Amino acid sequence: MRITVVQFNPLIGHVEANARRIIDQSIACRDRGIDLVVFPELALCGYPPLDLLESEHLVELCRLWASNIAQQTNGIAVIFGLPLKNPLSFGKSLLNGACRTGDGQVQQLWAKSLLPDYDVFDEGRYFAPAPPHYNQLWTHAGVRIAVSICEDLWHHSLSNLYERDPLDDVLYTQADWILNISASPYHMGKEALRHSVLSEVSARLRKPLLYVNTCGAQAELIFDGGSGCYDANGLKAASLPCFESMHADVDWSLGAWSPGKDWKIHDQADSDSEHELNLLRSALVLGIRDFFSKQNLNKAVIGLSGGIDSALVTLLAAEALGSDRVTAILLPSPYSSAHSVDDSLALADRLGIQCIRIPIHSAFFAHMESLEQAFGRPLQDLTEQNLQSRIRCALLMAAANEWGAVLLNTTNKSEMSVGYGTLYGDTSGALSVLGDLLKTRVYRLARHINKSGPLIPEHIIEKAPSAELKPGQADSDDLPPYDVLDAILELYVEKGLAQDRLMNLGFDEHLIQKVIRMVDACEFKRFQSPPVLRVTAKAFGRGRVMPLVGKLVY
């Protein structure tokens, strides 16, 4: 049985475009003598469709296009994910489904049993679980295949989050192999986690497994592909590259997988830190690229401060979009150091991007004068600092307006955590590239990238971080050293540890209280922040929903 796996990159809501690509790819496969082509979870409408699922029109479009795909791909079996109507008279009206076409018709339906409802996932909002006995084996030329969807394989790894394991169904004991179609997003460490889960499942059930994952970014969520095939001992026969929207063939014959040339043969995920940093870089680049391509955005604008964050964002944007689609803007103030300008120019030069300079002096003085006249006294220090940041935002957005470009945000996760940034100032932008990278990780990634060629001037990496909003300012005036701060933030924000547990870990009590107070106090800033490319298991955004008014009081 010859199978093609497609690491599909759908457009959310654009059913026709997704369907036409499914048709084209399936016809090409049929012409090459392939028996089955597999697309991922909800490939037809894109994942996550969110409240578009509340539109009956979307569901009807999916039904019509599924028929259309069946008709146009007559002669090859095609499996893809789509929302289905729930046949039961109660519960949510939809199923997170999959269908198989062939011989001109939709011939079989499946649905997901376990609906994740945590972190960035809210499938319980839209879907009912697969009704009893809804999922059946598919027997093709004597081979019995059990089809499952994403989370359905994850019960054992989620400490009884769900009432029952759908893999206990007799379906899975009768199958020759198991197919899983997924839309499972990347975070650091996910490759190894996924490998251990899939490996455990195939070993426990003693069934070979073929795993097909989405690849592409949808605003915050970056789907990494990394499809794989496992033998009945849970050993990974082979996997497809991460972050490449591609298709590849694999044969099922004599009870074993024979992967084609695009598959990488290995038996364990590569997990050293250089490998993780490579994946992180690819994730961010794909995140930027798809954000632009899927919205037909053309150019990116970045305010280049001379610091590490904006330097890294500029580099990643140039890598994602090409140097000709990125413009850096220098916005020096009376407090900017000479090295900030020089370092920025050096970076722009190395990246081959356009760089323009718009000094903020005169706008800053005009604001100050109007305000001091209105108030009859000099402004406070903090007001002056915020003003500079907001003027830069206005100038950057003006440049974006002029060029039909989009501003990229350069805030890192440490700053976002403690609110070290000005709302409507440096917190602005269409997409936050580094909002899920703590400052120490920003440095690690910058150093990693520089190993393969010194793209970022060393001085940018080495100098002490400063917002340069007043003379001689340094981040360390207001914040704990980043290595200490990030260690606390990782435990409090990413791992969700409470104050008392942090104290038991040996951190200074007052420091912990200060950091927690800072994090909790700036929920209002994060509420209005741009979408953040998610690269950890707990990013700011829809995966961390905190009350705006009210916080945990110890």
Next chain:
Amino acid sequence: MRITVVQFNPLIGHVEANARRIIDQSIACRDRGIDLVVFPELALCGYPPLDLLESEHLVELCRLWASNIAQQTNGIAVIFGLPLKNPLSFGKSLLNGACRTGDGQVQQLWAKSLLPDYDVFDEGRYFAPAPPHYNQLWTHAGVRIAVSICEDLWHHSLSNLYERDPLDDVLYTQADWILNISASPYHMGKEALRHSVLSEVSARLRKPLLYVNTCGAQAELIFDGGSGCYDANGLKAASLPCFESMHADVDWSLGAWSPGKDWKIHDQADSDSEHELNLLRSALVLGIRDFFSKQNLNKAVIGLSGGIDSALVTLLAAEALGSDRVTAILLPSPYSSAHSVDDSLALADRLGIQCIRIPIHSAFFAHMESLEQAFGRPLQDLTEQNLQSRIRCALLMAAANEWGAVLLNTTNKSEMSVGYGTLYGDTSGALSVLGDLLKTRVYRLARHINKSGPLIPEHIIEKAPSAELKPGQADSDDLPPYDVLDAILELYVEKGLAQDRLMNLGFDEHLIQKVIRMVDACEFKRFQSPPVLRVTAKAFGRGRVMPLVGKLVY
């Protein structure tokens, strides 16, 4: 049996503060000879606690304080909502629970069966439904009481959203009366809807019903109270006022309710439009007031443009906070009309609020000059308009910084729907007061308020709306007339009708396409918008979660 109903207004996450108020109120009731005092759903931690529920510390605090409440209120029965641990070994780890204390101990637990997971509700993210046989009758002095939580009464009205109706449980046939504790938020029309649901339930089960609802605002969500008691025929014996955090006594004797003096006796909800507008005004005032009081915010700053939206926000803020805590700022530009300034001054005078003027001319010219120098050419029209809006934002935020005040946003729902506003400009602010009121409703509310005294100068209500960002500009240059626009927005945004259904309703095809395109194209602006006070059944914010990249293509 003497009962006190408390329309409690909790602080989310501040378990100790909520517990102390529960204790104080319960002791006061005991001293008055009350038998039972009832607080609403999740009163102990506040509703909605959102991801604070993921903190084991919160749940443990609730457990400890429930015991503490029991000890300190020995001698009176107290019922209140709190998160409980799920005793089952699978599923979400918490229950949306309630407990009864008395004789110094927690004596009985209940849990919610139906967990809403739509619109602004995401209880499936945190809670498992009540385990089988978890909920039992409470028999007090021979009276059998069935305790239920919020949604558990709503199965019949939600067209089989849930698998089974918890009211089918034998518990409810055996009870003498049913208690329901809720945290059910306001929207226009909710009072009548709630009345019809509760009335239907008590009539169907032929059981009297006592309904206790939360009262108070939590950022976007405004809980309106309006607790009520119904007889076994579904007739409403009486109800408590909406939008008043208060307590009131009701006696259960001889199988009937005897409400005390604070209850309003009537048998149907008042539903004329003046009544609805009164409720709307109260909701917005409470929304502003609690936003400030619960965060210990002091003053509000509002940019007063001379238009209806900022005038209404200023009036509502003055009503919520007092005139002395509201400052209006006039930010005239070269394009501002004389009447904008005069009308604004007249309004500030009538409201008795401070009003200062900060012209934006010099900041505007300084920006323009720096930009034109950088670009080597004059700026485009749109860039100039956005610049003015962003300069106003920077100046308003500077004033807020200087005074330790908070900027209120003045965007209405029509503008928010079609993106008629500048990101980091007039879309800014800590709270959007009118973001759930279409422009025509803004006018209706303003006229309604003026009936009881001409607080808003007539000219503000009568003149044609204009952003005044270029000479002679009017909203009607860019947008359809508001009555037409709002009619489409109500159907598309609030009712979720698809394009084809709108066409069948007789609207012009091109107009519908244009409006839908505008709404869908500005998801990125709404993503970064302030929290919006929710007053309709479909507000922007967490209740309407649309993909940022990707939209429904017809």
